[in-house]
Amino acid sequence: MPIIRRLPENLVNRIAAGEVVERPASALKELMENSIDAGAGQISVRLSDGGLDAIEVTDDGCGMAPDQMALALERHATSKLPDEAIELVTTLGFRGEALPSIASVARFSIESRPRGAAEGWRRVVDHGEVVEDAPAALPPGTRIRVDNLFAKIPARRKFLRSGRSEYAACLDVVRRLAMARPEVGFVLEHDGRRVLSVQPGQSGPARVAQIVARELAEDGVIIDLERGPARLTGVAGLPTFNRGVADHQYLFVNGRPVKDRLLVGAVRGAYADMLARDRHAVLALFLDVPPEEVDVNVHPAKTEVRFRDPAFIRGFIVSGLRHALEGAGQKTAQTPAAPAMAAWTSGIGQVEPIAPAPAPALSSLFARQYAPTPNRVSEAGAAWRGYEAQVMAPAQDLPMGRAEAAQEAAPEAVRHPLGVARGQVAHTYIIAEAQDGLVIVDQHAAHERIVLERLKAAGAGDKVAAAQALLLPEVIELDEPSCDRLEEAIPTLAQHGLALERFGATAMLARSVPAALGKGDVQALVRDVADDLAANGDALLLGERLDLVLATMACHGSVRAGRALNVAEMNALLREMEVTPRSGQCNHGRPTWVKLAHGDIEKLFGRK
Template sequence: MPQIRRLPETLVNRIAAGEVVERPASALKELVENAIDSGATRIAVSLGEGGLSRIEVTDDGCGMTADEMALALERHATSKLPDDAIEKVATLGFRGEALPSIASVARLTLESRVRGSEQGWRRVTDHSAVTDEGPAALPPGTRVRVEQLFARVPARRKFLRTERSEYAACLDIVRRLAMARPDVSIRLEHNGRTIFDLQGGEGLAPRVAMIVARELADNSVAIDLERGEMRLTGIAGLPTYNRGVADHQYLFVNGRPVKDRLLVGAVRGAYADMLARDRHAVLALFLDLPSEEVDVNVHPAKTEVRFRDAAAVRGFIVSGLRQALSTGDRRSAQAPDAGAMGRWQVEPAIAPALGSIFRGRDWTAPSSNVRATSEAFRGFEAQVMDAPLGRAEQAEPDPEQAAEYPLGVARGQIANTYIVAEAADGLVIVDQHAAHERLVLERLRAAGAGDKVAASQALLIPEVVELDEPACDRLEDQAERFARFGLVMERFGPGAMLVRAMPGALKGGDPERLLSDLADDIAQHGKGLLLEEKIEHVLATMACHGSVRAGRTLNVAEMNALLREMERTPRSGQCNHGRPTWVKLSMGDVEKLFGRH
């Protein structure tokens, strides 16, 4: 039998580094977090080849003395835990593993100067071995340079990705930390090129919009809610402003960037009836709660957290997001499609035909040519359009409060599908079917139709569904909640559930497949959303079939009634599938189309 032995310190550090430093972005995250924890107001990040050849982080924080620098390179040495109360940690870092882990798999140059000191100190380690140290000239603060990452660990080096992929991961890390601290100025350079230079003190919303997308500022709602000791702030994109991947969802807990399944599931639940399943919201959410209510010591990378009362946190986020969106999302995505607008600038294809109509016209003697021109135009009209698709009615006097209507006053209908309205600040085009579909859905909810749709349909013979024990445990924990949606089940032994009733909306459904999907959904998102989505889908289908169809002729009174109800109804800015129900073209844009600018 092999003898038990103590592993050498260098190997211990490399093993620890495997958990903390997976790639250049992992090392960069630890270094920038250290800079933030030092009280820095300015942080400069410089990368070479996506961090593969060089990572350098410079800050103007509190700095370290020579003795503190030596101690900082020892494992589990930190200044961020003044006592043993790890459950009350208030800094981004606290484990004391980052610097020694990085130093064990790279060449690390650490330079620092305490404010008020005449000179700084430099300490160089090459894969844990100290190779040089001495005085250094630098401003107050700290500069850390990491080179030759994994140079002596070829097994790890070969698993790194391309320069472009590693740079993308580093960029994401800096972006998230820059959002977490809008009061700190952060500059990022890559291969000598400045990527961004963000100034501190600009505010949360402007910084998030600057990092994610500038148009987010005009297509989002601000969030600032409190419940007990919990507070939720940030900005959430309108459902019509969405992406095909979830990479633009930035979540923070007590200022710490996290990637947490419970929070992702809560966001998905909040947008459940406003987005198609393959689309994802764009947002930045900041959740603050007492430090003892959340465990950040789950993984060395510190990107996962565990909540003491997960259900309360999830409910707060879902209700908070829905409340914010219901007050602000009567707006649609603000900018019309750029491609569609660009086509307005092109000379119409019918221009030659129009030219042929007026060519040879004697403008000094209109009476002799009116009939010929009229006949020519009728021939052209027959050529380019079989039947008129737009119509207008005799205008009625506008109401006195017309200028106060956000969606304006109806002026006509195009293709029996789109309502054209004039608002005080522009031209509004409304998709009548998409808009009415949302209105009908909100009416159904207000009337309690969801409860009726979810009413239980008792099974003639209860069905036993066999699943693995963990899946049964997850379903049993949520059984009471599912019962409110019409799914009545109970535990039937270690590896089975007994289904007594199904939601009326899912009559004829397969209980085994439903429970399997629900168990997987809970495992992935922390709390099952699938059943709610199925119920919502039935409501949405009812709303779709009960709404005004495209192609139906509406009179002006009906159009205006639809516009006024849209202005009163939450979430009327998008249909049940996340598409915009209306777009607005400002008067300035209209004038540009005609060169009046």
């Protein structure tokens, strides 16, 4: 029988470091969170070679006395849990593992001075062994330096990436924490170059726009909603302001940066009918809930959370985002593509002048028509005036025809945000004149959004969605837990048109399906709904599938590109856009209209 023994303390710390310290960015995150929990108002970070060579974090927090500093380097020693109520923790850190774990896999030096103390103290630990313990001179606060991470653990060192990749991960950590705490100032330097600097005391939206993308100030909507004990704030980009990857989605729970599948799925559901499947929204969401409603002690890295009521949280985020985007009306990202704008000006100054048509020779004209006689000088003058009217000023056509009643004056553009229609280009784009510029509308994309909102509004008015009964009920074989979950959700599923019955211990009987999904695979539909119930605790997938069907129906039922519209039809489309939610983008995230302001038009012609 193998003998059970206690592992050495340094080996225990290295094992724990495998969960807490995966790379330089993990160590940086723990150090910065400690600085924030210490009440720092300014945090400075210095990196060398992406953190592979050195990481230094300096703050002006409360500082530590020498005895407290020694205790902080022991495992499971922390000041953030004054009692045993771990479910009520409000600080970023609380496990007491980070500092001893980092000190066991690197050369770790910590200097700290409490406010009011005459001097500070310095303690150096080299891969778990204390090598220095002496006074130090520094201002109030704490300075921690980590050198040569995993230098004596080649098995871990070889799995680290290049300095550039590790720097990108460290930058992401600093940006997320800077957004989470706008009241704190942050400075990041990499290899002697200042990369990021934000001042303390900024508003949350201003901090997000400065860090994520300055365009969010114009192409985003402010979110501030409350429902029960939960509050959702932040900035959400318009659907037309999107990215090809999801690395610009920042999610926070009680001020803690997280990467949670439930929250990511909620964001995707909110933008479901406004973005193409390969595009992703740009946003920063801050969710605040009572501490007892969320479990942050899921993983040592503290980036995953569990909610007591995940269905409520997901529904709150989806409805909150959609409500905020609906409030934007027909607003859309109005930055025209640079190549398209360049095409407007590419031909300026290069147009070759057209040679004027040669005028008839003066001598031949007089010889044939206007030859004066010596005795009729007045007739010669009349002949010259006739030549002048015919040759020298051909553009001045003589009035002809009888006077007619004037047509009705064109409507004024000042009364409508999208202006009034003035014409159509290529039977696809409506040209409208607004008070402040020229509006170009994609008629198919605009009508597609209008039709989709009509279909959704019609469905929302009915408590029960239209259902299509199956000629022969379908039996779906599942495991017993999945059947139990489906049985509990039968009333909810019936509202969407999916009628199920329990059919033994491991089977369900489907009697009807949503009319919009009548031609789909019933077996696959019920299995996907069962998986959705297992993952999220609510039947979310069915509603999203119905939205996808409605989007397809709207696309095929809209005015097609290439159809000629009269002025009344064009104006009717513009007026309906002005009262339709989210009319600034189609169902695929493309803009439905763009505007050239008067200033832009004047620049095209060199008037500004």
